[in-house]
Amino acid sequence: MKEFISVYEENKADIEKFIITTLKNYGSIISMESSDYKKLFDNFPSLELVYVTDLDFKQLEANIFRKKKELSAKGKNRAYVNSKMIQKDERFSISAPYISSATGHTCITVMKQEGKKNIFLDFRLSALLGRLGLVELNPDFNAFTKFFYKSVGFSLMAFAFFAVLYALFGYAKGIFIDGSFSLDTLFKPIVSLTLGLAIFDLAKTILEREVFFKNYSKEDVDATILTKFSIAIIIALSIEALIVVFKITLHDYSQMIYALYLIIGIALIIVSLGIYSFLSKRSQMK
Structure with a gap:
């Protein structure tokens, strides 16, 4: 896993640019809420988790995983996640790699602000690097x-x-x-x-x-x-x-x-x- 972190750091700028550009091309992410963000999960195999908070980082809905929901997460304070975020532009912020308490996997989190809501997307690091051809996974x-x-x-x-x-x-x-x-x-x-x-x-x-x-x-x-x-x-x-x-x-x-x-x-x-x-x-x- 240490090698994954090194590969990510070496290609950080390109990876972040790819994610942000792709998400911008999708337009509004909130509009996908009714379908449990199926389009995002289909197009991002490395995407593990999506959740939405208000501007005070209080979670507004369940944790949306690829194949399940976690209703107990609603109402949680996600300010601690925001403290890890590094702002990239007026709408997007990206965290450094860390362990997700929800999945137990090493991930990076992308936060996008849409109106009065913040959308958090967790990408599994190993799958993301493998998808981009930066590492070979077995x-x-x-x-x-x-x-x-x-x-x-x-x-x-x-x-x-x-x-x-x-x-x-x-x-x-x-x-x-x-x-x-x-x-x-x-x-x-x-x-x-x-x-x-x-x-x-x-x-x-x-x-x-x-x-x-x-x-x-x-x-x-x-x-x-x-x-x-x-x-x-x-x-x-x-x-x-x-x-x-x-x-x-x-x-x-x-x-x-x-x-x-x-x-x-x-x-x-x-x-x-x-x-x-x-x-x-x-x-x-x-």
């Missing part, structure tokens, strides 16, 4: 990909919860059952909790970006994700290095060189992450 493969990402994402979340439970169980067992309070009892759960947090954050990102498509900002999200995940790993390794140093100090100083190797490795990761963050920010500024 519904079966897209469905499989979405299913795979969803399975992996929720599986990672499950492992993250197991890591947290393991940490809590290990700590409780060491204190209340074994009756011992050692460095392992204190620090091992912290390592597990840190890894659980890192895994959960990775799973959340996969689900948001590849399944639920929550965020379409132009920021370098990949760099942010990698940085957050790397920091969690660095924290876990640093705690492990601290445990190793304490153990060696208490038992065998001759093994201290291995602790040094681990600390040097962590330092190299930190330096590498710093260089990566610097280069990422510099590339964004260009």
